[in-house]
Amino acid sequence: MLEKIRVVLVNTSHPGNIGGAARAMKNMGLKSLVLVDPEKYPHPDANSRAAGADDVLDNARVVSTLEEALGGCSVVLGTSARDRRIPWPLVDPREAADLCLQTWQADHDAEIALVFGREYAGLTNAELQRCQYHIHIPSDPEFSSLNLATAVQVLAYEVRMTWLKETQQPTHMPEVEATGMLGAAPATHDSLELFYEHLQETLVEIDFLDPEKPRHLMARLRRIYGRSQLKKSEVNILRGILTETQKAARGEVIQRRGEHV
C-alpha cells in the first residue's frame, strides 16, 4: 500500500520544507514525491533538511500543474487548515489513513495522492475541489497552522501505523523486545515463592513485619512484585539484597567493619 501513496506538495516556498517532507516520508516508508511548481528547487536547503533522504528528492517529479501531479490517481485527499464555506467530506488523519487502506483493499493498483498546500495560504478552493476528501489535522484552533514538513510527518505516520496494524506488524521495535527476552526468562513460580519466603524472613529480622500482626503486608508486597512480572535474573538480584540485609541485621557487616577500625 505504501508504494501507492504519492505526496504532492503544491507551490512550496521554502526548499527546506521539501527536504523535511522527504525525510518524514522516508522515515515512514513513503517514496513517491511530486512537486507542483516549487518556488526554489533543486536547492541545497532541501538536501540539507532531507538528512539522508536524498533518494526521495532525486526521484521526485517536478510538474507545473496540480492536474499533472494527480494523473492516474483514484483517490485524492487534500489537507485543509482554513474554515471553508463549501461543505466537503472532512476526515482527520487517522480516518484519512483508513481511506488509503480501504482504497488499497478494493484495488491494489489504485494510486492515492495526499496533497499539501502552500506554507502560508494552503490550497486554493479550486485545488481543494479537485480532492474527494479534505483532511484536517485537529490542531488548537487558536494556533492551527502546522509546519509543512511536520504536517507531512503526521499523515505519513498515520498511514504507516494503519499499514503496520493491517499487516499485523508490531508498532514497537520487535528486535529489541526479542533481544531483551534473551537471557531474561521469567521467574518460575517456585523461585518466586522462595523469594517471598526470604523476603518475609528478612522483614521479620529487621523488625518491619510483626508475625503477630502481619496486617496483610506480604499480600501487598506480592501484588507489587506480581505486577512487575519478575525475570529469573531479577529475582536473583532481589534475593542478593535480602541476603545482605540479613547480614546487616545480624550485625555481621558491623562486626566486619569493627575489625577494620
Add this chain to the structure above:
Amino acid sequence: MLEKIRVVLVNTSHPGNIGGAARAMKNMGLKSLVLVDPEKYPHPDANSRAAGADDVLDNARVVSTLEEALGGCSVVLGTSARDRRIPWPLVDPREAADLCLQTWQADHDAEIALVFGREYAGLTNAELQRCQYHIHIPSDPEFSSLNLATAVQVLAYEVRMTWLKETQQPTHMPEVEATGMLGAAPATHDSLELFYEHLQETLVEIDFLDPEKPRHLMARLRRIYGRSQLKKSEVNILRGILTETQKAARGEVIQRRGEHV
C-alpha cells in the same frame, strides 16, 4: 490533561529544532517546555522556527540536568530510537498517549514528562533508565531517525487525539461542518422523486433508456444519487442540467444556434 504534560528536550544542538518543537507543541495545545543544557539558547533560529509560538519559548525553563527537568513528575516517558539490550517497557506513540490519559485519570494533579534526546545520539542509557517507559515511533528500520521537531509533533498529535476523543470533542473542525449545513438543507423525498421522474424522462428522450428494456438502470442511478445524500440546492442544479439536456435533445438549442448563423 494537556497542561500536565511537559516536553523535555535534552542537550539539543540546533536552536531551530527547539523553535520547531515549540510550534508543534502549541499547535497541539501543549505549553510546558523544559530545555536541559541546550547548546545554543536563546537564539534567533529558535524564534524564527517557532513561527508565533514565542510564548512557549518565553515560558520555557532552562535547567542543567535531566533530574531537575523531571522534578515533580509521576510518569516519565522517553523516546528511544536505538536498538537496546536492556529490556524495558516499550510503547508506540498511541500507547504513550494512552498512558498519559490513564495517569491523568488516576490523579488529575500528576505531572507527566515526554523526554526527547539529542539530534544525533538520542538519550543515553543512563537517561533512558530514568524513564518508566520508552516510546518508539515505528519508523522504517532502514531510515529510522526522525527530525526532533517532527518527533515532538507526532507525540503531541497523539496526545491531543487521545484527549479530544476522551473529552468527546470532534477531531474535525466542527464549525466548518456546521457552516456547511446552513443553507444546505437535505432534499425532500418528494423533490427527489420528481428529480428521478425528470431523469427517467430525459434518459428516454436522449435514447439512453429504452422503456421496453429498462435493465434496472433507474435502480442503479437511484443507488448512486442515494449514496450522495443530495441537498435541495443540488437537486435544483441537477434538474437544471436535465432541462437543458431535454432542450438540446428537442433541437431547441440547435435551432437557436441556427438562427444566429
